[in-house]
Amino acid sequence: MMRFKFFCLSLVFSLxxxxxxxxxxxxxxxxxxxxxxxxxxxxxxxxxxxxxxLDSPNQSAVGIPMTNVAVEGKTLRFSIDQLRASYKGTFMExxxxxxxxxxxxxxAPLAFSKKQQENPSPKKIQDRKEPVPYSEIELAxxxxxxxxxxxxxxxxxxxxxxxxxxxxxxxVLISGSGAQDRNEEILGHRPFLVLADRLTxxxxxxxxxxxxxxxxxxGTFDGATSADFSTDVVSxxxxxxxxxxxxxxxxxxxxxxxxxxxxxxxxxxHPEIYGVVSLAGPGVKGADLLVEQQCLISKAVGASEKxxxxxxSFSETFYPILTLDSLPLVxxxxxxxxxxxxxxxxxxxxxxxxxxxxxxxxxxNLSAYVNPWMLYFLNxxxxxxxxxxxxxxxxxxxxxxxxxxxxxxxxxxxxxxxxGLDKVKRMxxxxxxxxxxxxxxxxxxxxxxxxxxxxxMGAIQAILDxxxxxxx
Numbered sequence: 001m002m003r004f005k006f007f008c009l010s011l012v013f014s015l016x017x018x019x020x021x022x023x024x025x026x027x028x029x030x031x032x033x034x035x036x037x038x039x040x041x042x043x044x045x046x047x048x049x050x051x052x053x054l055d056s057p058n059q060s061a062v063g064i065p066m067t068n069v070a071v072e073g074k075t076l077r078f079s080i081d082q083l084r085a086s087y088k089g090t091f092m093e094x095x096x097x098x099x100x101x102x103x104x105x106x107x108a109p110l111a112f113s114k115k116q117q118e119n120p121s122p123k124k125i126q127d128r129k130e131p132v133p134y135s136e137i138e139l140a141x142x143x144x145x146x147x148x149x150x151x152x153x154x155x156x157x158x159x160x161x162x163x164x165x166x167x168x169x170x171x172v173l174i175s176g177s178g179a180q181d182r183n184e185e186i187l188g189h190r191p192f193l194v195l196a197d198r199l200t201x202x203x204x205x206x207x208x209x210x211x212x213x214x215x216x217x218x219g220t221f222d223g224a225t226s227a228d229f230s231t232d233v234v235s236x237x238x239x240x241x242x243x244x245x246x247x248x249x250x251x252x253x254x255x256x257x258x259x260x261x262x263x264x265x266x267x268x269x270h271p272e273i274y275g276v277v278s279l280a281g282p283g284v285k286g287a288d289l290l291v292e293q294q295c296l297i298s299k300a301v302g303a304s305e306k307x308x309x310x311x312x313s314f315s316e317t318f319y320p321i322l323t324l325d326s327l328p329l330v331x332x333x334x335x336x337x338x339x340x341x342x343x344x345x346x347x348x349x350x351x352x353x354x355x356x357x358x359x360x361x362x363x364x365n366l367s368a369y370v371n372p373w374m375l376y377f378l379n380x381x382x383x384x385x386x387x388x389x390x391x392x393x394x395x396x397x398x399x400x401x402x403x404x405x406x407x408x409x410x411x412x413x414x415x416x417x418x419x420g421l422d423k424v425k426r427m428x429x430x431x432x433x434x435x436x437x438x439x440x441x442x443x444x445x446x447x448x449x450x451x452x453x454x455x456x457m458g459a460i461q462a463i464l465d466x467x468x469x470x471x472x
Contacts, residue, residue, distance in 0.1 A: 026112035086354030148219030152209025176257030189451030268388035281415035398433025400443030
């Protein structure tokens with residue numbers, strides 16, 4: 001580094017001042033299409049080596065690592081590959097850092113200051129009223145393997161506490177994809193807490209639990225597939241059957257999104273299950289569903305028809321390569337395809353998406369797609385399991401669901417779900433509800449957090465009507 005020896009002292013001094021100014025915690029609020037999302041930066045400098053993490057408190061995301069952090073004079077740059085996000089900002093003496101946040105095709109101005117900001121969460125008008133007029137107990141349920149335990153909350157009417165002879169039908173809530181806590185909390189909403197409250201008040205026992213490796217549950221989440229998660233449900237179900245207040249002959253699995261898919265998998269193998277409620281649970285092959293999901297969401301966030309066509313073409317060509325062969329072989333084949341494909345993408349298009357170079361794009365896609373969970377999901381076809389189901393069955397989908405499109409999904413479930421002749425089978429499309437069963441005109445996921453409704457009461461009533469029909 002000898003060539004920098006003759007820099008004037010004033011320049012070196014000014015660079016040092018600005019570098020020191022960037023250190024520490026910074027607070028900002030991102031306006032993501034009307035949704036106010038508080039963000040916190042944590043920046044540190046160790047002998048010229050910058051590091052940083054990002055928090056998104058409303059999404060319960062803490063310590064997201066930055067891939068690259070660079071400080072040059074008054075300019076701060078950082079990227080987060082796992083989010084396909086980047087930021088470039090300028091230090092302003094009077095206000096803090098002012099710059100632009102980019103994620104995929106989305107970009108917006110974003111300022112940070114040293115002052116912690118007041119960011120009240122949107123009011124959630126369905127939060128339950130405390131104290132609750134029913135009983136709750138904490139359970140730590142050993143997994144069948146004996147290696148870890150599933151922790152959760154069992155709620156049930158108080159009458160069972162006074163008379164041990166009373167037993168209630170039991171509903172097991174199964175969360176969607178990603179490491180979810182027992183309330184399936186997302187963006188300040190707690191849909192499983194709302195559902196458990198309404199269902200318990202209606203006279204049912206309800207168990208909601210933290211996913212393995214999440215909250216109070218032990219074990220490891222990373223590397224597990226939907227098939228692995230189905231064994232968690234079986235362990236939970238077998239344990240609950242022994243509880244005094246639970247009617248073991250009337251166990252009902254209620255799953256949201258991937259949880260609905262898992263409910264199907266378990267019900268197909270356990271004919272003693274009394275009923276399944278699929279809340280936007282996939283009824284089509286994972287690869288086919290993901291193509292439609294990506295196209296619909298891209299369009300909703302502003303992608304042009306040409307860009308949507310490119311996304312569809314890429315996905316329909318790439319996904320067949322992602323088979324259930326050995327992970328190293330799939331990774332090798334995927335890397336060859338992606339390395340060739342990225343040559344067609346102009347560097348300015350990559351930078352527009354917050355990606356600095358082609359190799360970064362390849363590695364990001366390998367990380368996103370070549371992992372046990374994604375490979376299993378892409379190749380899983382629910383048809384076989386649906387054909388094996390013999391219990392009562394309710395499938396609900398909202399018409400503005402962009403993650404599991406209702407028409408294609410309900411048609412597939414209706415075609416393949418095969419309950420016994422004396423069982424109730426109901427497919428119900430709910431007008432104007434998104435993937436979280438919130439009222440929504442567009443279904444855009446960017447609106448999830450700003451919506452005051454956690455779970456539409458009409459959808460809850462549809463569930464209660466079904467349960468009343470099959471249980472009374």
